[in-house]
Amino acid sequence: AQTVTQSQPEMSVQEAETVTLSCTYDTSESDYYLFWYKQPPSRQMILVIRQEAYKQQNATENRFSVNFQKAAKSFSLKISDSQLGDAAMYFCAYSPGVMKGAQKLVFGQGTRLTINP
Amino acid sequence: SAVISQKPSRDICQRGTSLTIQCQVDSQVTMMFWYRQQPGQSLTLIATANQGSEATYESGFVIDKFPISRPNLTFSTLTVSNMSPEDSSIYLCSVAHSLRQRSSGYTFGSGTRLTVV
Incomplete structure (x- = not known):
């Protein structure tokens, strides 16, 4: 079974600095997706960034980028120029690539990110 | 991506007693998922609801406790039955998007914060 591990329960960073959140996963599949979701106090799960396993190029979305190391099964999230609005719980998640039957998301334990002004 | 309206918010x-949570999607989707998020924890899948068939429950969750309905491709309900304080959690619905049988992401409802006293 696939598993996702986030080893940092909490992280903090100064506003405008850069922070990296870690995620490792385990799967025997070669075709899959990895996601980072943000959950602010509002409870809404917000997609931050998505990576397709067959793409070697790391995904980027404005201030957010990933370091995808497929062989090491590592998928870290880098937030540049941290802003107060980035404070939230961040979840790493995995899903299979091909939709066959019910394909669920598998979540990591989450990392709580605090931004210090 | 789809927009999900989830009620009640809390x-x-x-x-x-029992509480029924509703999720309405603004487009037709094949798969809907129900998650529980206990305080300070990650998301745990309760069940997968497909239109026209029985919901598929994850280990540790049973239909008598969490009955699910999926009458059409845009709507689903989750009932939390015979509640106890241990059921106090956030409950979220989610839909999967696919394009040509490949996963293209997941969207979440805004969540229902349930407190049992």
């Missing part, structure tokens, strides 16, 4: 219920 409720405080007496133990022994």
Whole structure:
């Protein structure tokens, strides 16, 4: 079974600095997706960034980028120029690539990110 | 991506009673998922609801406790039955998007914060 591990329960960073959140996963599949979701106090799960396993190029979305190391099964999230609005719980998640039957998301334990002004 | 309307956003219920949570999607989707998020924890899948068939429950969750309905491709309900304080959690619905049988992401409802007293 696939598993996702986030080893940092909490992280903090100064506003405008850069922070990296870690995620490792385990799967025997070669075709899959990895996601980072943000959950602010509002409870809404917000997609931050998505990576397709067959793409070697790391995904980027404005201030957010990933370091995808497929062989090491590592998928870290880098937030540049941290802003107060980035404070939230961040979840790493995995899903299979091909939709066959019910394909669920598998979540990591989450990392709580605090931004210090 | 789809937009999900989830109701109620929060409720405080007496133990022994039941609460039904609704999710309405603005487009037709094949798969809908129901998650539970206990305080300070990650998301745990309760069940997968497909239109026209019985929901598929994950280990540790049973239909008598969490009955699910999926009458059409845009709507689903989750009932939390015979509630106890241990059921106090956030409950979220989610839909999977696919394009040509490949996963293209997941969207979440805004969550229902349930407190059982």
